Amino acid sequence: MKLAVVSAGLSSPSSTRLLADRLTAAALGHLDAEPQVIEVRELATEIAQHLVTGFPPARLAAALDTVAAADGLIAVTPVFAASYSGLFKSFFDLIDKDALTGTPVLLGATGGTARHSLVTEHALRPLFTYLRAQVLPTAVYAASQDWGEQGLARRITRAGTELARSMSPAAPGTDTAPAPGTDTAAAIAPRSPTGAITSTDPANGFRTVPFEQRLAALRAE
Structure with a gap:
């Protein structure tokens, strides 16, 4: 099983990558999967070239293929001007419109203040809903003051568990759905x-x- 992790932090190290790593660890605690991390900042030049020429350089093409082939996706962005970063949006603009159909996606965002905490709902969730992904109920926003707090740790654990459950196929004989016509x-x-x-x-x-x-x-x- 493959898990793609897209981190759009612009510095190294970054709180965005830290959140992406913690979400990944939370999911892998309940899931046997191979994580593949994509640092979008390392592809900034290739993204610009693709947007202008329409042809992705080899490194960018490999990253896009990784996301398209994944059984689950963790996508984390820093917040700029009350929304996702332009680099994050540019990367997902290049994803084929059908590539994420039905794929479980865990959303995360980081910012300097709690005032941007709804960015996951008014910006990120609509973007991935448009791409017909299966956006998980719990999204995680981490403001600067949240690090080290139990509330953030609990949200990360809950979100990672949701992703693991969404990616794990039901075992044979465990389908508890009622038969058609059942009251x-x-x-x-x-x-x-x-x-x-x-x-x-x-x-x-x-x-x-x-x-x-x-x-x-x-x-x-």
């Missing part, structure tokens, strides 16, 4: 002869009153 509610709780859902086990901790009984009580009030 899902009936599979969860038994029904009385009147069709109302009832609880027959006190350990469930709830009691469901049949609708007819509740309606009769309301009319009597």
Whole structure:
């Protein structure tokens, strides 16, 4: 299984690469995959050449192929002017429009202030939704003051676990999806002869009153 990691940090070392590495480690804690890291800043010249000429140099072509062939993707960008960096966007502008269809994608971003924390939702998520990727529910934003905090560590762990689960195929015989035409509610709780859902086990901790009984009580009030 292949995991592509795209980091668009502009310095070395960078907080963007640090976040990408921690997200990768969190995912690999639950997943047997081969991570391949792409430092976009190292491809800046090739990206510009491709945008102008329409032909990718060999190193850039290999990076684009790595992303297209991946079973999962971690994409992390620094925040500039309340959005993803221009270099990050330029790289993904060169990805084939169908290359990420259905691919699980974990989003991450770094910035100097918590005021940009929604960049993952108003900028990154729409971009990868347009590319028809499977964008994971948890995205991770790390402001400068977040490093070393337990809240960031918990978000990283949760996001990495989500990615691992999305990339791992279900084992044979573990498909728990109901068959076509199955009454899902009936599979969860038994029904009385009147069709109302009832609880027959006190350990469930709830009691469901049949609708007819509740309606009769309301009319009597």
